[in-house]
Amino acid sequence: EPEVTQTPSHQVTQMGQEVILRCVPISNHLYFYWYRQILGQKVEFLVSFYNNEISEKSEIFDDQFSVERPDGSNFTLKIRSTKLEDSAMYFCASSGGPGYGYTFGSGTRLTVV
Amino acid sequence: GNSVTQMEGPVTLSEEAFLTINCTYTATGYPSLFWYVQYPGEGLQLLLKATKADDKGSNKGFEATYRKETTSFHLEKGSVQVSDSAVYFCALIGSSNTGKLIFGQGTTLQVKP
Numbered sequence: 001e002p003e004v005t006q007t008p009s010h011q012v013t014q015m016g017q018e019v020i021l022r023c024v025p026i027s028n029h030l031y032f033y034w035y036r037q038i039l040g041q042k043v044e045f046l047v048s049f050y051n052n053e054i055s056e057k058s059e060i061f062d063d064q065f066s067v068e069r070p071d072g073s074n075f076t077l078k079i080r081s082t083k084l085e086d087s088a089m090y091f092c093a094s095s096g097g098p099g100y101g102y103t104f105g106s107g108t109r110l111t112v113v
Numbered sequence: 114g115n116s117v118t119q120m121e122g123p124v125t126l127s128e129e130a131f132l133t134i135n136c137t138y139t140a141t142g143y144p145s146l147f148w149y150v151q152y153p154g155e156g157l158q159l160l161l162k163a164t165k166a167d168d169k170g171s172n173k174g175f176e177a178t179y180r181k182e183t184t185s186f187h188l189e190k191g192s193v194q195v196s197d198s199a200v201y202f203c204a205l206i207g208s209s210n211t212g213k214l215i216f217g218q219g220t221t222l223q224v225k226p
Contacts, residue, residue, distance in 0.1 A: 031211075031212050033212075033213075033214070035214070041218075042202075042216050042217065042218040042219060043157065043202060043204075043214075043216040043219075044216075045213050045214065045215065048211040048212065048213055050211070055211045056211040056213055091156060091157060093157075093214075095212055097212065098206060098211065098212030100212075101147060101159040101162050102159070102212075102214060103159075104149075104156045104157040104158070105156055106155060106156035107156045
């Protein structure tokens with residue numbers, strides 16, 4: 001069964017550093033997403049990406065965040081200057097279209113110290 | 114805006130007990146409804162879905178029926194197993210074109226032998 005692959009599984013970074021979280025979506029999917037889950041809390045939408053541009057973003061997704069699909073297979077989330085409150089599990093997902101279920105990756109646990 | 118509300122957890126049951134996890138939603142139009150499951154230390158897996166009123170989603174003995182009149186999508190299982198212990202998330206995709214998933218807060222299920 002096709003999978004969404006995320007790397008790394010766990011990243012520890014110092015406050016103020018830049019991090020890039022990587023995702024390889026399912027190859028024939030066209031819609032890509034990032035979500036995050038702060039420990040013990042609900043899963044929150046960050047951003048959706050379609051046709052090489054952001055289609056929707058939440059208020060969490062401020063100027064410190066960016067996404068990119070640099071080579072047609074990878075989908076990355078960059079946090080420019082990490083803060084302690086960015087510590088969370090970040091999930092990438094892809095979908096064949098709105099209204100279909102997503103396939104989620106297994107997540108990257110980001111710890112900002 | 115769109116939102117999902119789930120019953121508070123944790124829910125603790127004995128093996129072979131009947132499970133109900135309540136989920137209600139607020140949305141304009143006709144959302145698609147989903148249940149996701151998160152096993153300890155893992156990512157989010159789609160459990161079942163329903164895309165229109167009166168549809169019943171089912172998988173692995175779990176069922177949920179899309180009830181538009183009560184705006185509900187309660188998850189049920191007739192006989193739970195220890196291996197069903199996980200966090201269960203109800204979610205919807207609204208009528209927007211971006212396919213953004215909106216999650217409930219999650220309900221932890223603990224099944225004891």
